[in-house]
Amino acid sequence: MKIPKRLQPLLEDGLIDEVVGRLMSGKEADVFIVRCGGETRCAKVYKEAIKRGFKQAVTYQEGRKVRNTRRARAMEKGSKFGRQQQEETWQTAEVDALKLLASVGVRVPVPYSCVDGVLLMEMIVDAEGLVAPRLSEVVMTEAEALRDHEVMMRYVVLMLCAGVVHGDLSEFNVLVDPNGPVIIDLPQAVDAAGNNHAESMLARDVNNITGYYGLYAPALLETKYAKEIWGLYEAGELEPGTPLTGMFAESDELADVGAVLAEIDAVQMEELERLERQREAEADYD
Numbered sequence: 001m002k003i004p005k006r007l008q009p010l011l012e013d014g015l016i017d018e019v020v021g022r023l024m025s026g027k028e029a030d031v032f033i034v035r036c037g038g039e040t041r042c043a044k045v046y047k048e049a050i051k052r053g054f055k056q057a058v059t060y061q062e063g064r065k066v067r068n069t070r071r072a073r074a075m076e077k078g079s080k081f082g083r084q085q086q087e088e089t090w091q092t093a094e095v096d097a098l099k100l101l102a103s104v105g106v107r108v109p110v111p112y113s114c115v116d117g118v119l120l121m122e123m124i125v126d127a128e129g130l131v132a133p134r135l136s137e138v139v140m141t142e143a144e145a146l147r148d149h150e151v152m153m154r155y156v157v158l159m160l161c162a163g164v165v166h167g168d169l170s171e172f173n174v175l176v177d178p179n180g181p182v183i184i185d186l187p188q189a190v191d192a193a194g195n196n197h198a199e200s201m202l203a204r205d206v207n208n209i210t211g212y213y214g215l216y217a218p219a220l221l222e223t224k225y226a227k228e229i230w231g232l233y234e235a236g237e238l239e240p241g242t243p244l245t246g247m248f249a250e251s252d253e254l255a256d257v258g259a260v261l262a263e264i265d266a267v268q269m270e271e272l273e274r275l276e277r278q279r280e281a282e283a284d285y286d
Contacts, residue, residue, distance in 0.1 A: 006045045006118055007032065015115065016043060023131060028187060033123065033131070041112065044119040046091050046187070091117055094187040097164060104162045104240070106155045107182045124175045124182050135181065135212065136171040145216035151180055152209050153225055153244055156202070160233055161240050165190040165198050169205035171212040192233070199230050224248040 003011065003019055010016045020033040023042065032043045091114060098111045098121070110122040124132040140148070152174070159166065166173070166183065167190040175182045192198045206226035214221040223246030231248060232238035 004030070004032065004045065006116070007034070007043060009116060010043070010118060010120075013115075015113065015120065016041075019043075026185075028185070034120070036112075036120070040123055042109070042121050042123045044094075044121065046117045046119070090187055091119070093189060094119060094185075097186040097189040100162055100164065101159060101183070101186075104158050106158050107180070108186070109182065109184060124177050124184075127178045132175040132177040132182070134172055135174040135176055138176050140216050142217045145213040146220070148176075148181055149210065149213040149217065149220055152213075153206070153229070155181070155183060156206060156209075156225075157229060157238065157242065157244070158240055160192055160202065160229065161238060163192045165192050165195070165202045166205050167201045170208040174209075202226060202230055220246075 001019060001021055007019055016034040016036050018035040020035060023031040023033050029047055030045045034041055034043045095111045095114045098108050101108050109124055112120040126132045166186065167188045168185060173183065173185040175184055190198050190201055203226040206229065210220050210223060210225060225244060225246050227248040228244060228246065229238065232242060
């Protein structure tokens with residue numbers, strides 16, 4: 001096959017020995033099967049921002065910490081250098097997330113290196129050594145669905161305890177090998193504590209996964225894992241081994257709208273009085 005332009009430097013530098021073929025093309029990257037020495041691996045070639053399908057990347061990046069202050073300022077200004085740094089941050093975020101999640105017990109592909117927008121990582125395979133199927137391609141029994149759903153909910157908990165929300169989790173971002181589910185595609189991983197959208201993203205992740213397994217185990221469709229997990233997290237009670245029930249007791253208390261509005265009015269009045277005192281002080285000074 002014709003060697004993709006972005007992979008040519010890796011061939012020249014000896015990081016990969018052969019490009020076997022294209023595995024898939026997604027909204028954020030193209031993935032190729034490559035050979036490195038005696039191993040078959042994946043090369044994930046990230047697309048440029050203008051070509052990516054992630055139109056709300058800024059939403060995902062909210063709360064991410066950038067240690068280099070010069071880089072952070074450039075990213076805020078949106079300069080050419082800043083846009084370049086933004087791209088590098090987007091790409092290295094997946095490597096960081098993969099390493100972190102593997103360290104806490106979440107099954108993810110092993111990352112080997114990330115060079116010039118190309119991530120070399122482990123290829124997840126099936127029992128025959130072929131590329132493992134996506135969860136969306138797997139047919140299962142009710143018992144298998146319940147078992148693997150439990151595994152996935154445990155992974156979600158481990159991720160959240162590590163401060164991470166996948167942000168785009170579904171049956172299309174999970175591979176299934178002989179040992180069970182493996183989570184993939186993490187460049188958009190969200191900072192759970194620093195991103196204002198983390199709760200809604202976690203709910204979407206959990207509901208997507210539960211909805212798919214629910215096709216084979218309908219009882220799962222009545223569960224409330226997303227609310228249970230986030231509720232425990234907000235209360236500071238979520239730990240890696242916290243048992244889950246899939247149940248969540250909604251509050252029966254109605255919001256006191258009048259009290260809320262009164263509190264808002266009080267704050268506004270206090271601010272008006274503060275501004276008035278400030279004007280008076282400035283007039284006295286003049």
